[in-house]
Amino acid sequence: MKRLEGKTALVTGAGRGIGAAIAKKLAADGALVYVNYAASKEAANAVAKEIEDNGGKALLCQCNISDYDSTKEMIENIISKEGAIDILVNNAGITRDTLLSRMSEEDFDVVIAANLKGVFNCTKHAAKVMAKQNGGRIISIASVAGLIGNIGQVNYSASKAGVMGMTRTLAAELGRYGITANAIAPGFTKTDMTDVVSDKIKEKMIASTPLRTMGEPADIANAVSFFADDRSRFITGQVLSVDGGLSIV
Ligand code: NAI
DSSP states (O other), X not given: OOTTTTOXXXXXXXXSHHHHHHHHHHHHTTOEEEEXXXXXXXXXXXXXXXXXXXXXXXXXXXXXXXXXXXXXXXHHHHHXXXXXXXXXXXXXXXXOOOOGGGOOHHHHHHHHIIIXXXXXXXXXXXXXXXXXXXXXXXXXXXXXXXXXXXXXXXXXXXXXXXXXXXXXXXXXXXXXXXXXXXXXXXXXXXXXXXXXXXXXXXXXHHHTSTTOSOBOHHHHHHHHHHHHSGGGTTOOSOEEEESTXXXXX
16 A cells, blocks of 8 residues: 555645656555645646556545635635545745845735745644544645855745745644654755756855755755654644755855
8 A cells, every 4th residue: 555545745835846856756656636836837737647547546635725714714724625634835935036125015924925934824724624633744845045155045935944934833732643744954955946056056055965966856856755754743833944955055
């Protein structure tokens, strides 16, 4: 029997990049995976199709996770169909990088709304059903930028440090219901998000990473897989860096 057989997982922002890799990994582990997307249905559909083609189970769910009411509706829909949500992966995130001197109020607000409030929105509604079912896994994708400073990311690093703080408090509040809450702090990982970064900055990031390479989305998905099942049953409130060592130098 596969590790996550019979479990229902929701992965936010799963149409591409790290989220798509997480959705595929959890489906390969046996979970029924809800592939959340905000706007690109086609991309999310391709992820779900790949999962189904490989013998897994996947369904799509559209929702902008920055919006409290839409998030509530999405999670209630999943619960009405499946009766449970066992695993929530808060992966969706955005960047609006620029120096503080050039950062607009909007640049700050939209990043906080997606990366921090989005985690609150999904967790608030999913944790309610997890508490009733007496168990659940909340896994949030933070960032190395929430652990160390990164020029041009005042908004982003604040949002990701916030996710880590929220994770520790969630763990303290929800442990009595058998729910674990952990975060993963990826380093520089190959996705569309980092594709826009100049070659010069990429080379600099790689040179300052002890393992001298960028991460692959699958590296993050493997850590999520560990936090999603019983191998991690006694671990909660932790932040695992999956960053080639970037945060320790
Ligand atoms: P990506 O940009 O390739 O994918 C992010 C996905 O989230 C996209 O499909 C996007 O449509 C979705 N999304 C954004 N806002 C949303 C919203 N409001 N509602 C629903 N979906 C939304 O980015 P990537 O690289 O796959 O990042 C995934 C997560 O990992 C993000 O939280 C990011 O901050 C984090 N991360 C990425 C790193 C990297 O080097 N790629 C490093 C550290 C953290």
